Amino acid sequence: MTRSLLPAFFPALALAGAATPALAAESGGGMNPVAVTMFVAIVLVTLGITGWAARRARSADQFYAAGGQISGFQNGIALAGDMISAGALLGLAGLICASGFDGLIFAVGYATGLPFVVFLVAERLRKLGRYTVADVLATRLSETPIRIFTAVATLVIVMFYLIAQMVGAGQLIRLLFGLDYLYAQVLVGALMIVYVMFGGMVATTWVQIVKAVLLLGAGLVISVLVLASFGFDYDALVARAIAVHPRHEGMMMPQAYAGSVWQSVSLGMTLMLGTAGLPHVLMRFFTVPDARAARVSVFWAVMCQSGFFALIFVIGFGALAIVAGDPAYLDAKGALRGGGNMATIHLSHALGGHTLMGLVSAVAFATILAVVAGLTLTGASAVSHDLYARIIGRRSATERSEMRVSRLATVALGLLSVLLGIAFQSQNVAYMISLAYAVSCSSTLPLLILALYWRGLTTRGAIAGGVTGLVAAVLLTVLGPPVWVKVLGNAGPLFPLDPPTLVTMPLAFLTAVAVSVMERRRAPAAAMAPAVPV
Amino acid sequence: MSAERARPDNPNDDLPQARLGWIMAAIQTLIYAAFVGTFIASPATMTAPVAPGLAVTVATVFGLLVILSTMVLTGTYVLLANRLTAC
Numbered sequence: 001m002t003r004s005l006l007p008a009f010f011p012a013l014a015l016a017g018a019a020t021p022a023l024a025a026e027s028g029g030g031m032n033p034v035a036v037t038m039f040v041a042i043v044l045v046t047l048g049i050t051g052w053a054a055r056r057a058r059s060a061d062q063f064y065a066a067g068g069q070i071s072g073f074q075n076g077i078a079l080a081g082d083m084i085s086a087g088a089l090l091g092l093a094g095l096i097c098a099s100g101f102d103g104l105i106f107a108v109g110y111a112t113g114l115p116f117v118v119f120l121v122a123e124r125l126r127k128l129g130r131y132t133v134a135d136v137l138a139t140r141l142s143e144t145p146i147r148i149f150t151a152v153a154t155l156v157i158v159m160f161y162l163i164a165q166m167v168g169a170g171q172l173i174r175l176l177f178g179l180d181y182l183y184a185q186v187l188v189g190a191l192m193i194v195y196v197m198f199g200g201m202v203a204t205t206w207v208q209i210v211k212a213v214l215l216l217g218a219g220l221v222i223s224v225l226v227l228a229s230f231g232f233d234y235d236a237l238v239a240r241a242i243a244v245h246p247r248h249e250g251m252m253m254p255q256a257y258a259g260s261v262w263q264s265v266s267l268g269m270t271l272m273l274g275t276a277g278l279p280h281v282l283m284r285f286f287t288v289p290d291a292r293a294a295r296v297s298v299f300w301a302v303m304c305q306s307g308f309f310a311l312i313f314v315i316g317f318g319a320l321a322i323v324a325g326d327p328a329y330l331d332a333k334g335a336l337r338g339g340g341n342m343a344t345i346h347l348s349h350a351l352g353g354h355t356l357m358g359l360v361s362a363v364a365f366a367t368i369l370a371v372v373a374g375l376t377l378t379g380a381s382a383v384s385h386d387l388y389a390r391i392i393g394r395r396s397a398t399e400r401s402e403m404r405v406s407r408l409a410t411v412a413l414g415l416l417s418v419l420l421g422i423a424f425q426s427q428n429v430a431y432m433i434s435l436a437y438a439v440s441c442s443s444t445l446p447l448l449i450l451a452l453y454w455r456g457l458t459t460r461g462a463i464a465g466g467v468t469g470l471v472a473a474v475l476l477t478v479l480g481p482p483v484w485v486k487v488l489g490n491a492g493p494l495f496p497l498d499p500p501t502l503v504t505m506p507l508a509f510l511t512a513v514a515v516s517v518m519e520r521r522r523a524p525a526a527a528m529a530p531a532v533p534v
Numbered sequence: 535m536s537a538e539r540a541r542p543d544n545p546n547d548d549l550p551q552a553r554l555g556w557i558m559a560a561i562q563t564l565i566y567a568a569f570v571g572t573f574i575a576s577p578a579t580m581t582a583p584v585a586p587g588l589a590v591t592v593a594t595v596f597g598l599l600v601i602l603s604t605m606v607l608t609g610t611y612v613l614l615a616n617r618l619t620a621c
Binding site: 101104107108109111112114115118119120123127234236238239242252253254257258265268291292295296298302303307309313 | 549551554555556558559562563566567569570573574577580581588589590591593594597598600601602604605607608609611612615616619
């Protein structure tokens with residue numbers, strides 16, 4: 001198996017597909033009245049929620065953490081919403097159409113991420129933190145350097161994620177609603193700024209809840225309809241999918257695991273552990289009133305997200321069996337019209353005509369809005385809470401000025417993501433999600449685990465490990481298959497693993513531990529962590 | 535040195551549910567590693583039909599069971615952790 005045969009990893013969450021604007025008109029996307037009605041309804045409902053939330057989001061506590069007043073069940077649904085982005089609904093089914101079982105590898109891997117957070121990270125995080133991940137690290141380590149580093153790492157992860165979502169959103173909205181890419185960017189950017197700036201965490205959470213319920217509902221309806229069209233015989237569905245796929249039985253072997261062992265291990269590891277370092281997911285644990293509510297919320301979150309990933313086993317094979325075998329949905333070359341991300345949309349059209357297709361399109365749009373709003377809030381919090389309130393304006397900052405900075409940061413991040421969305425318009429941005437996960441696994445996660453579980457960690461060790469991991473993850477992703485080969489067009493990668501986690505995560509851990517131990521040996525008393533009980 | 539000895543790196547000393555968390559994380563990792571590991575070690579096992587004459591493969595069922603395990607393990611953890619912290 002040569003490397004060029006390996007599928008593009010992490011296409012699942014990045015919505016970048018080769019989009020053709022012609023499709024919108026051809027399949028009725030541009031004029032679909034159901035899609036437009038639903039789309040307008042979603043925008044109105046979410047703006048209504050924002051207006052209601054704006055009256056409550058006056059204090060910093062409200063803005064960052066919804067005053068800790070989100071109930072466990074509500075937070076659980078919102079957390080599940082964070083986990084299942086539009087990429088999970090659209091990208092995974094597209095990946096199954098293209099390369100078979102690979103899509104399910106991602107579904108299984110992502111499903112194991114959240115339980116890991118629950119078992120090892122969530123409760124300690126809650127116990128120590130207030131609004132952001134940096135709060136947790138700052139209780140153990142010297143505040144200024146650790147906040148700067150964590151804020152930078154948070155912004156890096158958020159920006160990579162945001163670019164992927166914005167480019168995907170632009171292409172998707174152009175396809176679904178026939179809207180120009182530029183307008184789509186401005187529309188998404190404007191809405192996310194309004195949600196976050198006026199509604200803070202309260203609005204962001206409720207937008208996420210609305211979206212998660214819609215997404216789960218849509219997934220369930222599609223799955224039941226798929227099974228119904230095969231007489232509720234799952235084996236018949238799989239048999240048909242195998243018959244349709246050009247590699248037939250071969251497609252049941254994921255190409256992601258057909259390469260080197262190291263590659264497979266690195267990918268498997270990243271899928272499971274990446275979630276535990278994603279700042280927008282971790283931030284959700286500060287919105288509930290107590291540890292018990294946090295546990296109730298993770299229970300519901302895991303039920304919803306895992307249930308959804310299980311539905312992908314039906315939706316993905318359904319898209320392959322029903323859509324990929326139907327010439328009406330294929331272009332001249334036999335590929336899906338509008339690219340892989342359209343698989344679920346085509347499937348909903350095949351199952352329920354323009355009505356279901358309109359509904360699913362609008363749900364996909366709501367999903368993008370909810371995810372970008374959550375990302376923007378997390379990025380803005382890193383700027384206003386970690387960089388401004390605790391460092392730059394440590395002496396002068398008031399809650400009012402902190403809120404003002406957070407709103408300014410929201411506008412700035414919104415504008416920046418629109419600009420980057422336009423700049424990266426015609427590029428394959430699938431590697432951005434790969435980068436976000438690699439950076440998460442190699443910088444925020446090692447620091448968090450060490451800070452929560454190892455008292456020997458020193459500030460210098462944490463910074464050294466975090467910076468090493470972050471730089472290595474970015475560098476090796478650039479030199480690896482996702483950028484060096486797929487974007488820059490070189491024949492072979494300089495570094496073989498995609499994602500590079502298998503190398504970069506241990507590297508970050510080792511650097512942090514080695515530097516901490518050396519520092520302690522030199523000046524044991526001075527390097528002692530503050531005696532805060534962990 | 536003695537100061538470090540006095541505060542051993544024991545993750546179970548503060549939260550009663552910490553040990554439970556480690557056990558659950560270990561079980562989850564093992565289940566997922568078994569899924570990935572079997573694909574690496576013996577692809578033929580994973581791509582074989584789950585029963586003669588069926589199209590559904592071992593990996594399909596295994597994958598669904600891994601997803602089911604995330605629900606069962608989280609449910610068990612929440613139940614036990616709530617009980618541990620109640621008293």
